[in-house]
Amino acid sequence: MADLSLPIAPTLPLDLAGLQNLIGFQLRMAQVAMHREFAAAMAEVALTEKQYAALHLIHANPGASQADIAVILGTDRATMMALVDRLDQRELVERRRSNNDRRRQELHLTAAGKALLANAERILAEHEAQFASMFSERELKALMAALARFHGQDEIMPTNLR
Amino acid sequence: MADLSLPIAPTLPLDLAGLQNLIGFQLRMAQVAMHREFAAAMAEVALTEKQYAALHLIHANPGASQADIAVILGTDRATMMALVDRLDQRELVERRRSNNDRRRQELHLTAAGKALLANAERILAEHEAQFASMFSERELKALMAALARFHGQDEIMPTNLR
């Protein structure tokens, strides 16, 4: 007989009001969940997703330019600059002026960068396995195919490149 | 006989080196793609995903507190403060001290907030339909179920119900 006096329910379980049926909402919530796990797991190497991806790509493609990496990661030159700056300040990557095209800065990993990346790869494998284990092989395959469909993998286009 | 002189492939076809097989990578790229579309579509109402979700939730749950919304959106009080501040400055939402619990600020939409939200809902419907159309009903159902599993919150409980 306590709260009958309350005219309006103070705070019941909130009505999601269909939010959970939005692709964008589910996509974002999934990404947030995975981001948090990633950040926690990567704490000892202090890498964000984009930073990891950049290191990974530079390692596999020594001499790639910032613009190259930016296109693949779906971002723009200005944002990529800031990202590479941070990796550069930590002395994980090196910028070397290209001889063929003196506009370009060829990116290379330093020894420290390679060592850190190796650590990160190991951590990432566990991180990925943890999420992969939530699905059957069939489900996972379908999920990956579905996600890939959101972005035309063939043509990734940063906004301010027209 | 043009580029035979180049010792190293100068640019484009970069080796993704397995990046595309990472759940986290595909999830992020999908989210980035959808985010860009969302931002472009919502330009006329100038709402981010989180801002839209907050308005949507406040509309469906008048009097909900910042903490309630924060829990559902998977963020914290401090971040939510900043978000609500922006909505408040634009006079889309109102904070009212609760009579039952004077710590709480009950959130309500202003008339302008309701009008803007109505516009946003219309835009969002098109936006969602555009992405939904990339999948069969069966595929979409599987995708949504898979995404929901990442943040396994079947029941999201506001903090004040613990």
Place this chain on the structure above:
DNA sequence: CCCATATCGTATGATAAGCATACAATCGGC
């Protein structure tokens, strides 16, 4: 009734990221 504890809003500061814009150097085609 008083007190310990928890909760909510709030403030502050740091970091990451995204986007727009502008500019200089350079490259490539004509």
Place this chain on the structure above:
DNA sequence: GCCGATTGTATGCTTATCATACGATATGGG
């Protein structure tokens, strides 16, 4: 050699996330 495109760079603005701290308030135990 000129013109348009590309690359890196710089600057500024906005959103978001996270950590931390503090005051006001609520709640429950003693």
